[in-house]
Amino acid sequence: xxxxxxxxxxxxxxxxxxxxxxxxxxxxxxxxxxxxxxxxxxxxxxxxxxxxxxxxxxxxxxxxxxxxxxxxxxxxxxxxxxxxxxxxxxxxxxxxxxxxxxxxxxxxxxxxxxxxxxxxxxxxxxxxxxxxxxxxxxxxxxxxxxxxxxxxxxxxxxxxxxxxxxxxxxxxxxxxxxxxxxxxxxxxxxxxxxxxxxxxxxxxxxxxxxxxxxxxxxxxxxxxxxxxxxxxxxxxxxxxxxxxxxxxxxxxxxxxxxxxxxxxx
Amino acid sequence: xxxxxxxxxxxxxxxxxxxxxxxxxxxxxxxxxxxxxxxxxxxxxxxxxxxxxxxxxxxxxxxxxxxxxxxxxxxxxxxxxxxxxxxxxxxxxxxxxxxxxxxxxxxxxxxxxxxxxxxxxxxxxxxxxxxxxxxxxxxxxxxxxxxxxxxxxxxxxxxxxxxxxxxxxxxxxxxxxxxxxxxxxxxxxxxxxxxxxxxxxxxxxxxxxxxxxxxxxxxxxxxxxxxxx
Numbered sequence: 221x222x223x224x225x226x227x228x229x230x231x232x233x234x235x236x237x238x239x240x241x242x243x244x245x246x247x248x249x250x251x252x253x254x255x256x257x258x259x260x261x262x263x264x265x266x267x268x269x270x271x272x273x274x275x276x277x278x279x280x281x282x283x284x285x286x287x288x289x290x291x292x293x294x295x296x297x298x299x300x301x302x303x304x305x306x307x308x309x310x311x312x313x314x315x316x317x318x319x320x321x322x323x324x325x326x327x328x329x330x331x332x333x334x335x336x337x338x339x340x341x342x343x344x345x346x347x348x349x350x351x352x353x354x355x356x357x358x359x360x361x362x363x364x365x366x367x368x369x370x371x372x373x374x375x376x377x378x379x380x381x382x383x384x385x386x387x388x389x390x391x392x393x394x395x396x397x398x399x400x401x402x403x404x405x406x407x408x409x410x411x412x413x414x415x416x417x418x419x420x421x422x423x424x425x426x427x428x429x430x431x432x433x434x435x436x437x438x439x440x441x442x443x444x445x446x447x448x449x450x451x452x453x454x455x456x457x458x459x460x461x462x463x464x465x466x467x468x469x470x471x472x473x474x475x476x477x478x479x480x481x482x483x484x485x
Numbered sequence: 486x487x488x489x490x491x492x493x494x495x496x497x498x499x500x501x502x503x504x505x506x507x508x509x510x511x512x513x514x515x516x517x518x519x520x521x522x523x524x525x526x527x528x529x530x531x532x533x534x535x536x537x538x539x540x541x542x543x544x545x546x547x548x549x550x551x552x553x554x555x556x557x558x559x560x561x562x563x564x565x566x567x568x569x570x571x572x573x574x575x576x577x578x579x580x581x582x583x584x585x586x587x588x589x590x591x592x593x594x595x596x597x598x599x600x601x602x603x604x605x606x607x608x609x610x611x612x613x614x615x616x617x618x619x620x621x622x623x624x625x626x627x628x629x630x631x632x633x634x635x636x637x638x639x640x641x642x643x644x645x646x647x648x649x650x651x652x653x654x655x656x657x658x659x660x661x662x663x664x665x666x667x668x669x670x671x672x673x674x675x676x677x678x679x680x681x682x683x684x685x686x687x688x689x690x691x692x693x694x695x696x697x698x699x700x701x702x703x704x705x706x707x708x709x710x711x712x713x714x
Contacts, residue, residue: 239657239658242697275656284656284658286654316654317552318654346571346623382619
């Protein structure tokens with residue numbers, strides 16, 4: 221069948237893929253696997269990573285989500301589908317609303333319960349995440365962080381897999397807060413789609429740059445689709461929040477016009 | 486914008502794409518979709534190919550569910566909302582895969598035995614298509630609302646469910662589609678029958694077919710027929 225005939229993965233980069241499609245890899249995966257096992261542990265040159273929306277099948281990569289197929293070269297540069305023989309990352313860029321916890325993601329959680337020495341956080345996934353009271357900067361058994369039910373917390377997943385309860389921390393590996401922790405009392409939290417968050421977090425995002433020209437404001441972006449905004453006045457906060465919500469379906473042109481109109485008034 | 490293609494998103498051409506997949510599913514001729522569509526058109530005009538009613542589809546029209554779609558096949562229209570993966574009741578929890586809950590709401594009144602049996606059929610089809618093992622101990626809830634029923638309701642619900650699952654971004658093995666066909670007293674086959682044709686038919690058969698191997702995921706028969714199809 222033409223619909224399900226396997227095609228070379230590099231030919232499909234930038235195109236729409238559908239669940240059930242099979243993508244062939246240029247290098248023989250078996251031979252590759254053999255070499256990986258013999259070689260010392262660590263990231264290697266010829267290693268191919270299969271990202272979200274793709275699964276390893278017997279014939280090649282099996283697509284499990286609809287969206288655009290993307291590829292990034294092994295050295296981190298965006299290769300437009302050329303020279304993918306030596307490894308790199310393939311993934312499917314899809315629109316989604318529901319968050320599934322991923323290890324290392326920075327998210328905004330809402331405290332729902334305090335149970336002994338852990339807090340329960342709603343992160344928008346299928347299960348509540350747990351956060352130890354010791355996982356804050358400068359926290360000791362004596363010096364507990366002041367966390368109340370309903371507070372917003374910006375943290376990072378250290379345990380996130382399908383079989384276990386996700387676990388978060390608010391410190392990095394050297395014990396520093398590094399921007400994480402409890403988010404202040406005022407400000408405004410909005411929920412957007414995961415695609416928009418990824419767009420906003422992309423390096424050199426124009427939306428943030430455009431908005432930054434209006435007036436100063438604070439912004440926290442969680443990979444789980446939550447955005448916290450705070451500007452000098454409530455009115456300014458709401459303006460930023462509304463633009464961020466609306467810009468998902470706006471073109472760059474429309475957004476520039478909207479921002480220009482605001483900066484005049 | 487560093488990723489300009491993202492503006493278009495995957496959902497824009499989906500209705501057209503799905504229509505194509507459906508056509509492809511009916512007639513498994515390879516070699517390029519354009520040639521196939523032209524061939525299809527010729528056969529359609531000559532009356533060789535049974536006519537389908539017009540298909541209209543809209544994705545992501547509801548704001549609250551994680552995935553939503555409205556699917557219309559002629560006068561039959563179904564609205565679907567997909568929630569998941571979400572938290573699940575301990576009593577319904579399955580430790581190695583996702584729990585599916587399907588609710589089919591009729592146009593008027595409360596769901597009865599008929600709806601319950603349809604729910605089970607859709608549920609089993611979804612379980613076959615969705616990679617439930619990737620989200621163990623969670624629930625995937627599918628709510629279907631019948632807007633209008635003009636025949637071929639089960640196949641319309643199946644198609645709506647598939648588009649809803651796609652919109653929710655759940656991991657799928659393959660896509661699936663539903664086809665209803667009616668056999669009349671003379672043995673003539675009508676695809677996608679209307680309510681009137683269904684009533685006059687000797688037998689009404691509904692199949693769910695997956696997009697990769699073109700295998701039957703679910704079948705339902707009403708009336709009598711031989712092993713002819």
